[in-house]
Amino acid sequence: AQSVTQLGSHVSVSEGALVLLRCNYSSSVPPYLFWYVQYPNQGLQLLLKYTSAATLVKGINGFEAEFKKSETSFHLTKPSAHMSDAAEYFCAVSDVDSSYKLIFGSGTRLLVRP
Amino acid sequence: SQTIHQWPATLVQPVGSPLSLECTVEGTSNPNLYWYRQAAGRGLQLLFYSVGIGQISSEVPQNLSASRPQDRQFILSSKKLLLSDSGFYLCAWSVQQGIYGYTFGSGTRLTVV
Numbered sequence: 145a146q147s148v149t150q151l152g153s154h155v156s157v158s159e160g161a162l163v164l165l166r167c168n169y170s171s172s173v174p175p176y177l178f179w180y181v182q183y184p185n186q187g188l189q190l191l192l193k194y195t196s197a198a199t200l201v202k203g204i205n206g207f208e209a210e211f212k213k214s215e216t217s218f219h220l221t222k223p224s225a226h227m228s229d230a231a232e233y234f235c236a237v238s239d240v241d242s243s244y245k246l247i248f249g250s251g252t253r254l255l256v257r258p
Numbered sequence: 259s260q261t262i263h264q265w266p267a268t269l270v271q272p273v274g275s276p277l278s279l280e281c282t283v284e285g286t287s288n289p290n291l292y293w294y295r296q297a298a299g300r301g302l303q304l305l306f307y308s309v310g311i312g313q314i315s316s317e318v319p320q321n322l323s324a325s326r327p328q329d330r331q332f333i334l335s336s337k338k339l340l341l342s343d344s345g346f347y348l349c350a351w352s353v354q355q356g357i358y359g360y361t362f363g364s365g366t367r368l369t370v371v
Contacts, residue, residue: 178359185367186364187364190360190361195357195358244354244357245307248301250300250301251301251302
């Protein structure tokens, strides 16, 4: 069965530091992969998606993620954290085995210290 | 452009009262529609999804039900709310299921007291 593991329920970085949020997935077929961001009391906003084109995907707000099939990973990075990046981030996978329904990870809350 | 509307934004209801949350999508036809719940400190739980009018699939047995009376309208209901129904409810839509991702509404914060 498909699953998504997000390592670290909370990640804390200093403003200006590298952001790295980890996501590993399990899928026996080529997956579609997504990162979403959620600010308090708001819905989820799509940051970026991998749909079998380029393995390095650039998204909004300076975020990017790299699909690594050999590691079954899709980690989210940003070179320099901004205070406005503080939010919860969700990784998700879909494939033909899940009838293309999105399977979400448990989320990682990013804290940005001034 | 496509938009998704969800209301109300917040709701406080007593235990045992009924519930009706509504979600509508504009600017597209025949969307796939989804209801998710986020309980405090927990992830996203898919409750229901629908691929067409009157077609509802339930992912988790519970005190809730869903209906799709029109192509772009999705309603989440309960006859009698429980304390455990408290949470943040999110509606979402997609085309071709999850291939391009989902677009989420702004959510409803439900507190059952």
